[in-house]
Amino acid sequence: MLTPLVGMQDADITLQSRPHDLAHWNPSGKLAVVTGASSGIGRCLSKRLTEAGCRVIAVARRADRLQSLADEIHRDGVDDRLQPIRGDVTDPATHDQLESLIRSRGGSLDLLVNNAGIGAIGSFEEATESRLRKIMEVNFFAPAQLTRRLLPYLKSSDDAVICNLGSVLGHRAVPDKSEYCASKFAMHGWSDSLRAELAGTSVRVTLVSPSTTESEFFDVLVDSDANATSKSFGSWPADRVAAATLAAIGKRRSEVILSLGGKLLVYADRLCPPLMNWALRK
Ligand SMILES: NC(=O)c1ccc[n+]([C@@H]2O[C@H](COP(=O)([O-])OP(=O)(O)OC[C@H]3O[C@@H](n4cnc5c(N)ncnc54)[C@H](OP(=O)(O)O)[C@@H]3O)[C@@H](O)[C@H]2O)c1
Known part of the structure; x- marks a missing residue:
């Protein structure tokens, strides 16, 4: 059973016709859907969007987390701009x-953030088909299908963005994360293709690729050893990733790779793949 958690009236999310500046996408007065809004990047991004005057429909499975986000936003004096949807x-x-x-x-959507995602660590050979299917379902098939479903509403906006949360591992794969890398490579390829298909429409596609x-x-x-650890070259707090994501959307960027470690991984691989193969061997 899917339930809207706060009693937001239809009139609470009003779409205004607004002139837009070609250089920047401004969240103020816009309507957004953010998936995976109950924690991490999606939570921080939803908060930042509402603070910037955007109405956010926030989606995740944990109703209590969504409700506490809504309470926090509304307590901070921002009116009921966040509508939680448990799903x-x-x-x-x-x-x-x-x-x-x-x-x-009103039938128009200005921003869709495909952020909900899950991962796994461990050898491909020893894992199950179910782990592969779960990760591909959440990280790739769900955002692709949701986007297809919502495209007519994005096209109704005069200035819309589809923002996909990929990963640096969607540019360079590493061992023991085969399912996750595959899902993020799929998201990367699909984002590039969709961007080209939508060129000339009012809908842009931004691929954001964070590292740890x-x-x-x-x-x-998913189905991973409790002691599984992941190599990382520094990490960013979720809110820093959210801020960089909002900046990428605002600047109408097609693609951003975040963090120095992430850029090193991706660009060193493009320059010299054998060196990176050697550095990342198990
Ligand atoms: N953390 C990293 O190191 C990292 C690095 C690069 C890219 N990313 C990407 O960034 C995105 C956000 O990750 P995060 O780091 O913020 O992780 P997180 O804190 O675990 O957040 C993931 C969010 O996705 C939601 N979610 C998971 N499965 C869902 C489902 N089936 N339906 C609806 N919502 C679902 C979770 O909410 P519920 O459990 O309440 O449903 C949660 O809100 C993901 O796409 C991830 O792949 C993360």
């Missing part, structure tokens, strides 16, 4: 609910 992104009923909510708000981020991500790994 699983892989469930078509969640897509139905989002679609009908957007229709009831301090969040709950590593606490909820």
